[in-house]
Each structure stands twice: as C-alpha cells, then as structure tokens.
Amino acid sequence: MPFPLDVPESVLRKRRSEKWQAYPADVLPLFVAETDVLLAPAIRDRLAAAVADGDTGYFQEIAHFAGVCARFYSRFGFDVPEESVVPVNDVGVGVRESLARILPAGAPVVYTPPVYMPFGPWIRRVGFSPVAVPLIDHDDDNPRLDLPGIERALSEGAKGVLLSHPHNPTGVLHSDAELAELAQLAKSYDAVVVSDEIWAPLTMPGVEFRSFLAVSETAREVGLAVSSASKAFNLAGLKCAFVVNGNPEKFPVRRSALSGSTGHFGALAGEAAMVDSVDWLESMRAALASNLDLMERLLAEHLPRARWRRPDAGFVAWLDLRAYPGLGDDPAAVFLDEGRVALSPGPAFGTEGKGFVRVNFACSEEILTEAFARMGRVAAAH
Ligand SMILES: Cc1ncc(COP(=O)(O)O)c(C=O)c1O
Incomplete structure (x- = not known):
C-alpha cells in the first residue's frame, strides 16, 4: 500500500469533513476532491x-x-x-x-x-x-x-x-x-x-x-x-x-x-x-501513479467497456460509461443507489458529461478495489 494513501478506513470515518460526512457509513466516498492522507509531518x-x-x-x-x-x-x-x-x-x-x-x-x-x-x-x-x-x-x-x-x-x-x-x-x-x-x-x-x-x-x-x-x-x-x-x-x-x-x-x-x-x-x-514538504509531495505523486495503475487493472476486470485516458495530473479520472447504456445519463446516481459508492456525476460538469462519472482515486488500495468491485456488480446487473 503506497504511502501516504495508506490510511485505514476506521481513521477516515472519524473525519468531519465533507468527503466523510456527506453520505451514510455504508457508502464509499470517491467524490469531492479531498484526499485520504494524514498531514505531511511538517504541516x-x-x-x-x-x-x-x-x-x-x-x-x-x-x-x-x-x-x-x-x-x-x-x-x-x-x-x-x-x-x-x-x-x-x-x-x-x-x-x-x-x-x-x-x-x-x-x-x-x-x-x-x-x-x-x-x-x-x-x-x-x-x-x-x-x-x-x-x-x-x-x-x-x-x-x-x-x-x-x-x-x-x-x-x-x-x-x-x-x-x-x-x-x-x-x-x-x-x-x-x-x-x-x-x-x-x-x-x-x-x-x-x-x-x-x-x-x-x-x-x-x-x-x-x-x-x-x-x-x-x-x-x-x-x-x-x-x-x-x-x-x-x-x-x-x-x-x-x-x-x-x-x-x-x-x-x-x-x-x-x-x-x-x-x-x-x-x-x-x-x-x-x-x-x-516537497519530499512528501513526491511520495504523494508516486502513490497516485500507483493507484492509477491499480485502477487500470480494476477497470479491465470490473468495467471492461469503460473508456478513459490516464490523467496527466491530479487525482480524478473521467470515465466514459456510455457503453453501459443501462446505467443511463447519470451512472453516479445508479452506483450510489445500488452499489453504495459515491462518485461525482458527469452531467454536473456540463451536458457533455452525460454517461460519465468522475472518480476520486486518492484513497487506499482497499477502498479503490472495493469501490470498483461494487461498481462492476452494479454494471453487470444492468
Ligand atoms: C479546478 C478547481 N478549482 C477550484 C477548486 C476549489 O478550490 P477552493 O476550495 O480553494 O475554492 C477545485 C476543487 O476541487 C477545483 O478542482
């Protein structure tokens, strides 16, 4: 598990910020652009x-x-x-x-x-x-x-x-x-x-x-x-x-x-x-790249018809799920309802986002893996 994205869910669930409070405790939050890290020691x-x-x-x-x-x-x-x-x-x-x-x-x-x-x-x-x-x-x-x-x-x-x-x-x-x-x-x-x-x-x-x-x-x-x-x-x-x-x-x-x-x-x-904290930032960038590799494998396994490009920067990925027409124009709503995974709805980014979701992948490997397994089950059911 790459540092600094190695924080256990039990610690994260105590947070009072939006990412960890907006939804009930059975939902995995991969939406708002907060990261699941502990502070860099100098901070x-x-x-x-x-x-x-x-x-x-x-x-x-x-x-x-x-x-x-x-x-x-x-x-x-x-x-x-x-x-x-x-x-x-x-x-x-x-x-x-x-x-x-x-x-x-x-x-x-x-x-x-x-x-x-x-x-x-x-x-x-x-x-x-x-x-x-x-x-x-x-x-x-x-x-x-x-x-x-x-x-x-x-x-x-x-x-x-x-x-x-x-x-x-x-x-x-x-x-x-x-x-x-x-x-x-x-x-x-x-x-x-x-x-x-x-x-x-x-x-x-x-x-x-x-x-x-x-x-x-x-x-x-x-x-x-x-x-x-x-x-x-x-x-x-x-x-x-x-x-x-x-x-x-x-x-x-x-x-x-x-x-x-x-x-x-x-x-x-x-x-x-x-x-x-420049060294810490380097660890963060390496951890995000490692999560992208993991996400690539998870997509191939659970959502093989999804299209995406690896981002050059940041910790969000823009997933095109239009090859899953059963998920509709707003797949995030279906994933939340049926899979208990919270993503950012594509249409919120403009009409171009119909059929898309934005995934925040700045989380632990466990959470990312579980979220994609849940999303895969939802997609397969449609
Ligand atoms: C492009 C962009 N601008 C601004 C913000 C929010 O910044 P702030 O909270 O400092 O207004 C975000 C947050 O995700 C963002 O993605």
Missing part, C-alpha cells in the same frame, strides 16, 4: 505548535507568505516576482475577485466544459455571463481547447476566459502551443485569461506542469493564475490560496484589498507544505 507539527501556543488570530504575514508562494510557483516555468503574488481566501475567491476587479459589468466570460462544476456559477455570482466553449474531444485521448470557438466568442464580445489547467475533470495539461495562441487571442480582443491552476503540483511522475503565465510574455500581459497548496496537501478547509497577477500595472488585483480574509492556519500550513 502537522506547524499546526500543532500554533494550537499549543494559542496562535489562532488573524493572518498577518502577507508579504512573507507571498514570498513563499512566489518561490514555490517559480518551479512552474517562470520567475514569479514576489510583488505579483496576492494571498486570498480560496481559489474560488481568487477567480471571482480577479474577474470582478478587471472586467466591465455584465461581460461574457468563456469557460470550457466539461469542467469543474462551480465555474458557471462563479462567473454568474460576480455579475458576468458564462459562455460555454466545450473542449474538443473531452472523451478521447487528446482533449484540447477549441481555439476557433474561443475566438468566435471573443469576437462576439466575451472579455474573459476562465481556464482549468490542469483540467478538471479530464486531467489534461493544455499544451504550450494552445496556451500561447490563447494568449494572442486574448490580446487581440482585449480580454483577460484567468487560469485556475489549483492542481499544478500534482502532475504524474515525469510530467512537468507549466503555468499559463509561463508560456509567453503575452500570456503575462493578459493573464492571472490562481493556485493553492490545498489540493496537493489536503488543506482545503484551512482557506488559503494565492493569485499570481501577470500584469500588476494593468490588473487591480492587490493584497491590500484581497488578502485580509486569508486563513491564518491555511498560511501556516501552506508555508510548511511549500517549503518543508
């Missing part, structure tokens, strides 16, 4: 010391933490200036505030379904109108941005593009060539690109992530990236993320206005993660 010790000292007040060391983020993010293809980093409360806040502070009221904003389900609601929540430009071939080996479709939307008035890079749920990394062309398009139509890069640290071993901001000078002129240690180190509840503002002279996304609501515990944990 655990940092938080324990803060608890022991009663250090539970407001987040203060904004410039210091911005430097930590800048140094960590510089691994993704360019030298990140400390001044360009703006700590925020979470990635959703970073995305929404970036859009809200830059775009004119009511502007159309492009997003690329099937994609992380809050993207449309996030765009709407800050007063803009989402324009769906679906990925090309999300269901095949080579999902990619529909650049002509994005250009059409920009020529019709869209002023923003919200990317998921690495892309949730397909796990694809958009190529440098696609991103550089997107940057050119954004420049030509005076639009901004907000690149949600929350999954960046979790590439599969041997795969390198490059930020949208790393692909060209033009990308930095038109773009902002938003990321966090929260997915890689399972810190989502501690509320801490950061924006990298590619063009601080142009985009009014500033620490003074946005950093106050950053979680103090999130920043303490984030620093222990990004500075002191």
